[in-house]
Amino acid sequence: MFSLTGRSVVVTGGSKGIGRGIAGVFAEAGANVAVAARSPGDLDDTVAALDGLGDGKVIGVRADVSDPESCGAMASAVVESFGGIDVLCANAGIFPEAPLASMTPQQLAEVLDTNVKGTVFAVQSCLPALIASRRGRVILTSSITGPITGFPGWSHYGASKAAQLGFMRTAAIELAPHAITVNAILPGNILTEGLADLGEDYLAGMARAIPAGALGTPADIGYLAAFLASDEAGYLTGQAITVDGGQVLPESPDALAG
Ligand code: NAP
Secondary structure, X not given: OOOOOXXXXXXXXXXXHHHHHHHHHHHHOOOEEEEEEOOHHHHXXXXXXXXXXXXXXXXXXXXXXOOHHHHHHHHHXXXXXXXXXXXXXXXXXXXXXXXXXXXXXXXXXXXXHXXXXXXXXXXXHHXXXXXXXXXXXXXXXOOOEOOOEOOOOOHHHHHHHHXXXXXXXXXXXXXXXXXXXXEEEEEOOEOOHHHHOOOHXXXXXXXXXXXXXXXXXXXXXXXXXXXXXXHHHOOOOOOEEEEOOOOOOOOOHHHHOO
């Protein structure tokens, strides 16, 4: 129905997991896609896997979103390769476990630097190109954890994911005159490399808590991102949209018993 052919898209954290799923959906839809992350090996693997899925180009850009200079270099590289930026998927994020009683200032800073400051720096660096696009789209990957739910060991992460929504609402107002929309996707538990690192017990417990009975896939997030990037979603801004197989719905475990 809608077309993303020829659109220039940047996906931070695009070399793995949800970001790679988002990048794959955009590539299949004919967009030119830049995947950005720190590790060159993963970037090369992802570019090789996604290139050729559609008619657009796929490139890898090394970038650390917690560093504003690195974000600036990322945006410049994408503009040089594709001629502009129409869509920024600010997806890069980390979720190391740190119980509150033993969390160090360094652990707290690391999560906030990547998830909160990294979101702001990525948006700021792409802003001139998004304004020039005249139909710019910013799509944040937040989470159900923080904005809606909590989980022991992830208080710093929950704070960072809720902070992204606070950022989104004012950014949506500031950027609306430039025809830029800013929205956030709140994934539930999506089977990614990062989530798999939490172990089989964690994954099995989460699957039991989801009415749909299974974890989501990175492409489940990518399809919503593609819609939010479309011209048809141009009147939709400042919204937080959950994609979780119904995970946040049960009032108690009994709701899933039958
Ligand atoms: P993942 O599999 O661990 O992948 C994370 C990606 O982010 C990798 O490409 C990683 O590459 C990149 N990255 C990490 N730190 C970065 C930095 N400082 N600069 C640039 N890139 C960086 O994670 P995921 O599960 O796909 O999660 C992606 C996003 O979805 C995160 O924002 C997370 O909070 C959110 N989320 C995930 C789930 C889930 O169930 N998986 C649920 C809700 C929300 P490098 O390490 O090479 O840089």
